[in-house]
Amino acid sequence: MPLLLYGARQVGKTYILTEFGEKYFDNTVYVNLETNFSVARYFDDDITPERLIRFLETTVNEEIIPDKTLIIFDEIQSCERALTALKYFCELAPEYHVAAAGSLLGVAINRGKYSFPVGKVESMTLYPLDFEEFLWAIGEERLAQEIRICFTDIAPMPEALHNKALELYHYYLIVGGMPASVSSFVKSGKLVLVPNVQNEITGNYVADMAKYADNSQTVKIRACFNSIPAQLAKENTKFQYKVIQKGGSAALFGVSIDWLAQAGVVLKCQRIEHANNPISVYADLSSFKLYMSDVGLLVMKSGLAQQTILTGESNIFMGAVTQNYIAQALVSNGYTPYYWTSEHSAELDFVIQKDADIIGIEVKKSAGTKSKSLGVFIQKYQPTYSIRFSEKNFGQSEGIQAIPHYAAFCV
Incomplete structure (x- = not known):
């Protein structure tokens, strides 16, 4: 089946596909459907693979050989008919290797007037680099290995390595996992230059809002996006429409939030009041928190x-930053994070389901570990184990695994 690669803008989708093509195929045919109008227009008519292959060969002046050539359709969200064409590559020409990527695929699919190739494509999502990949990027592969070993054995890290890992984790909170930000830090070694790169990335996000939504919707999407730091700074970090605008409501801003989530710009964490298997059926669709897709x-x-x-x-907002980091790590590892409340007497930062296990997760911004919410959760649901993230070293006590922030990628 053709591969459909999801992911927010500038997480490295084009790079990883072209690298894949260079490494595993004899040649790669790359077409950007956002900038190459002649190819995009060709999809308006007959989209049988044989016709498309002939046209692509003449366009790039290169032979496309089954099993030998990788065909990449980039920014496929700008040509919805090309999405439909993937179905026919699967059904009529499976010998051709096709990969497609797009920054706003979720948005395009939901507004699409053409049929989406359900069951005819393999979908994957590319996220920003997690902390382990950040360590690889800065040449700390051995430290990453040591973290995994200590996580598996639930054994404390040597104090010197623990402190080093914490320091690099603090760097990661600033740099984040966007490839351009990490590259800037690796090349210059300067944290102070990173915000310039990050500003450019968020600027591109805003430009996408204007390009793929109408004017009134763009204003609402931008307002929702800009409100996220303020939402997370509140004592109650649940998303509140009134923070965006006085009198704001789901009717006014609900579609805008869905747009941001589908574009991969934000991560949605819904509330549950019952942490039973399967937790997805207990989600309260009207109560949620929004995190940025990248902590940096x-x-x-x-x-x-x-x-x-x-x-x-000491800084109150560091709690929100730490939670955002953990949410990002969980989503990158394939989990859907929820948060749990118990009749407003307790609130647990995250709950995830791993096979049949329901795991409660408490997040502390520093080394402090006092909190009643995780205790209430454990008493009520008797989970196999629970997790507490803090700056303390690895350990285990009374069914709670103590995991340092820097090891979140291991979960």
């Missing part, structure tokens, strides 16, 4: 001073 973008957008993160000085 949140830090930049909030204006939180870099020295606050690096020195570990």
Whole structure:
């Protein structure tokens, strides 16, 4: 089946596909359907694979050989008919290797006037680099391996390595996982230059809003996006429409939030009051939190001073930053995160389902571990184990696994 690669803009979809083509195929035929209008228009008529292959060969002046050539349709969301064509590659020409990518595929599919190739494509999502990949990027592969070993054995890291990993984790909170941000940091070694790159990325997000939504909707999407730091700064971090605009409601802004989630710009974490298997059926669709898809973008957008993160000085917003980081790590590993409340007497940061296990997750911004919510959750549901993220070293006590923030990628 053709591969359909989802992901927010600038997470590296084009790069990873072209690298894949260079490494595993004799040649690669790359077409950007957003910039190459002549090819995009060709999809308006007959979209049988044989006709498309002939046209592509003449366009790129290169032979497309079954099993030897990788065909990449980039920015496929700008040509909805090309999405439909993937179905026919699957059914009529499975010998051709086709990969497609798009920054706003979720948006395009939901507004599409052409049929989506359900069951005829393999879908994958590319996320920003997680902390482990960040360690690889800065040449700390051995430290990443050591973190995985300690996680598996639930054994404390040597104190020197623990402190080093915490320091690099603080760097990651600032840099985040967007490839351009990480590349800037690797090349320059300077944290102070990273916000310039991040500003450009968020600028591109805003430009997409104007390009793929009408004017009135664009204003609402932008307002929702800009409100996220303020939403997370509240004592109750549940998303509230009145923060966007006085008198705001789901009727006014609901579609805009869905747009942001489908574009991969934000991560949605819905509320549950019952942590039973399967937890998805207990989700309250009207109550949710929104996190940024990349923690570095949140830090930049909030204006939180870099020295606050690096020195570990007390700051209320650091709790929101830490939660955003954990949400990002969970989603990258394929989990759908929820948060749990119990008749407004307790609230647990995250709950995930791993096979049949329902796992409660508590997030602490520093080394403190006192909290009643996780205890209430454990007493009520008797889970196999629970997780507490903090800056403390690895450990285990009374069914709670203590995991340092930097090991979130192991879960």
